[in-house]
Amino acid sequence: MTLGDIRNDWQLEEIQEIMNQPFNDLLFQAQTVHRRYFNPNEVQTSTLVNIKSGGCAEDCAYCSQSARNQTEVEKEHLMAVQEVIEQALAAKEKGATRLCMGAAWRNPTKKDFPKVLEMVRVVKDLGLETCLTLGMLNDDQVAQLKEAGLDYYNHNLDTSEAFYPKIITTRNYQDRLDTIDKVQKAGINVCSGGIIGMGEEHKDRAELIRTFATMRYHPNSVPINLLVPIEGTPLAHMKGKTDVFEFIRVIATARIVMPQTYVRLSAGRMELSDEAQAMCFFAGANSIFYGDKLLTTDNPEAGHDEQLFAKLGIHAQQNIKAEMAAQKLAQQATDLTA
Numbered sequence: 001m002t003l004g005d006i007r008n009d010w011q012l013e014e015i016q017e018i019m020n021q022p023f024n025d026l027l028f029q030a031q032t033v034h035r036r037y038f039n040p041n042e043v044q045t046s047t048l049v050n051i052k053s054g055g056c057a058e059d060c061a062y063c064s065q066s067a068r069n070q071t072e073v074e075k076e077h078l079m080a081v082q083e084v085i086e087q088a089l090a091a092k093e094k095g096a097t098r099l100c101m102g103a104a105w106r107n108p109t110k111k112d113f114p115k116v117l118e119m120v121r122v123v124k125d126l127g128l129e130t131c132l133t134l135g136m137l138n139d140d141q142v143a144q145l146k147e148a149g150l151d152y153y154n155h156n157l158d159t160s161e162a163f164y165p166k167i168i169t170t171r172n173y174q175d176r177l178d179t180i181d182k183v184q185k186a187g188i189n190v191c192s193g194g195i196i197g198m199g200e201e202h203k204d205r206a207e208l209i210r211t212f213a214t215m216r217y218h219p220n221s222v223p224i225n226l227l228v229p230i231e232g233t234p235l236a237h238m239k240g241k242t243d244v245f246e247f248i249r250v251i252a253t254a255r256i257v258m259p260q261t262y263v264r265l266s267a268g269r270m271e272l273s274d275e276a277q278a279m280c281f282f283a284g285a286n287s288i289f290y291g292d293k294l295l296t297t298d299n300p301e302a303g304h305d306e307q308l309f310a311k312l313g314i315h316a317q318q319n320i321k322a323e324m325a326a327q328k329l330a331q332q333a334t335d336l337t338a
Helices: 012-019 023-037 081-093 113-125 139-148 173-185 202-213 244-257 274-282 302-312 322-337
Strands: 042-052 098-103 129-133 152-154 189-191 194-196 221-226 262-265 287-290
Touching (some): 023 244, 023 274, 081 113, 098 152, 113 129, 113 139, 139 173, 189 221, 194 202, 221 244
Parallel strands (some): 042 098, 152 189, 221 262, 262 287
16 A cells, blocks of 8 residues: 555554654655645635534533533524524635534434424525534434435544543443444535544544544544633633644644545634644645634634635635535445445
8 A cells, every 4th residue: 555545444553653753754744645635725614603502411521512511601592594594695705615504412303403404405505515513313314414415414523432431421432433324324424523632642632533544434524623621611721731733743644544534623723823724734634614703612713814825825625526526425325335
């Protein structure tokens, strides 16, 4: 095998060896792989909209929306479809190609799920790709999302299986893997990532990447989040605990072992300097969230991103090769059900 081959048989020791090599060698290798599969000066842009905030039954130690954490986020009802349309139009005007809609649920409610399906349909009619994160799904819900035309489903693993119980106890790691498996079998793109800086060890970061890289199909998108410590959560004390070079090592390693995957800079970009973000792009990151707000945390304004792109000679991706992606997904679904 040569550098950049698509593999699903990665061993932990191999990934650790990649991640631990001299920094310049790591970045050179990551950039070499990146150029084999992507335009190195093109970045996919998504906008994230919080369609239902607060009151989640899960106990995720990092999350401001957990009903078990004492934060200032209040429980709200599901957003109206018309408001989603307005948010989608604004995102499209700013250059986003995908609208990601997040709801603070353990799993979707029977009452609200039909409205979520309508959101998918109307956003697609506006010419945007659609992504949802709703928590765990059953087979029927996955089938309905597929029929509605959902492009991506986000379900983060957050961390390694070993470290996971220290962050979340209300569902287990296999629950998350089962939802991802259902989504892949239905032929919906998977978006699944992790959070760096929750107190996990270097080995846990390598193990998280190994979990993604040994799935039958690598996730189409892997968001790498830098923890944003929020007052009222168990991880509020973790501010400033992650070295930026360690964060970049994770980006570069993800790029090398998952060559065709979009690696997204997600939460925590407010903590990264322009120089650090430029190094992340060099290391293989090629997707960001556009807009000054993620679910409940701050994000750089679109204008600032545009200025940074101009300095680096980077441009936002204008069109997604949807037809090719659909063909690939159809083949994957056939393989998985064979």
